[in-house]
Amino acid sequence: MIAFENLGFNYGGGELLSDVTLRLAPGSFHFLTGPSGAGKSTFLKLAYAELRPTAGRVSIFDRDARMMTRDDVALCRRRIGVVHQDCQFLDHLPVATNVTLPLTVANRKGNPQDLTALLDWVGLGKLADALPPQLSGGERQRAALARAIIMSPDVILADEPTGNLDWDMSLRLLTLLVELSRMGKTILVATHDMNLIRQAKSQLAARVLRIQNRRVQLAGADL
Numbered sequence: 001m002i003a004f005e006n007l008g009f010n011y012g013g014g015e016l017l018s019d020v021t022l023r024l025a026p027g028s029f030h031f032l033t034g035p036s037g038a039g040k041s042t043f044l045k046l047a048y049a050e051l052r053p054t055a056g057r058v059s060i061f062d063r064d065a066r067m068m069t070r071d072d073v074a075l076c077r078r079r080i081g082v083v084h085q086d087c088q089f090l091d092h093l094p095v096a097t098n099v100t101l102p103l104t105v106a107n108r109k110g111n112p113q114d115l116t117a118l119l120d121w122v123g124l125g126k127l128a129d130a131l132p133p134q135l136s137g138g139e140r141q142r143a144a145l146a147r148a149i150i151m152s153p154d155v156i157l158a159d160e161p162t163g164n165l166d167w168d169m170s171l172r173l174l175t176l177l178v179e180l181s182r183m184g185k186t187i188l189v190a191t192h193d194m195n196l197i198r199q200a201k202s203q204l205a206a207r208v209l210r211i212q213n214r215r216v217q218l219a220g221a222d223l
């Protein structure tokens with residue numbers, strides 16, 4: 001679904017990622033770990049063509065990211081839902097409008113029943129008309145997840161989605177990701193939270209990628 005072949009990346013200085021070869025197979029669930037500044041957010045950005053590799057290749061849905069035009073990138077982004085580290089909303093618009101923004105941008109009309117079901121599923125049914133500044137951290141992350149999946153993407157990339165959440169809220173978010181995985185979505189979650197990873201591994205066959213010395217490698221079973 002998304003494949004990295006001998007990928008290298010730098011922002012203009014020294015190499016940040018080097019010789020990365022791996023594949024996110026359809027329906028797989030991966031965590032991405034590594035020290036702060038190792039390049040986790042960068043790796044996610046390469047996976048959704050926000051950044052282009054400086055060496056090697058990234059294929060997204062079998063297309064070489066370097067060859068993609070802006071329109072190609074826009075089309076492929078419809079199949080990839082991204083939950084950003086610092087989820088931003090339009091604060092003057094209600095949660096429901098924020099969640100449906102990707103549909104608006106794509107000029108697609110959503111079904112109001114689907115929106116209600118989605119907001120209920122993430123536990124925000126009663127907050128559809130609230131404004132983003134009124135949401136708690138956990139509610140914001142769940143709104144961000146709802147927005148990321150409103151287009152029914154095949155792939156979900158989440159950057160530290162539980163970074164500022166307490167354990168109960170983290171578990172709630174994890175449950176949603178596990179359910180999405182069971183629906184067949186391909187999922188990659190960057191996180192520092194080893195407890196979250198252990199919890200996920202008790203529920204499904206999640207694999208752990210670790211960035212170390214500029215390489216991204218599969219971690220062993222010992223966490």
Ligand SMILES: Nc1ncnc2c1ncn2[C@@H]1O[C@H](COP(=O)(O)OP(=O)(O)OP(=O)(O)O)[C@@H](O)[C@H]1O
Nearest residue numbers: 011016034035036037038039040041042043085190
């Ligand atoms: N646009 C940019 N231009 C130049 N350097 C950047 C840019 N974005 C990130 N970096 C640098 O690249 C390195 C990796 O950053 P990145 O955000 O990918 O790390 P991370 O592993 O996600 O970190 P954290 O866990 O702290 O979020 C850092 O040293 C960062 O300062």
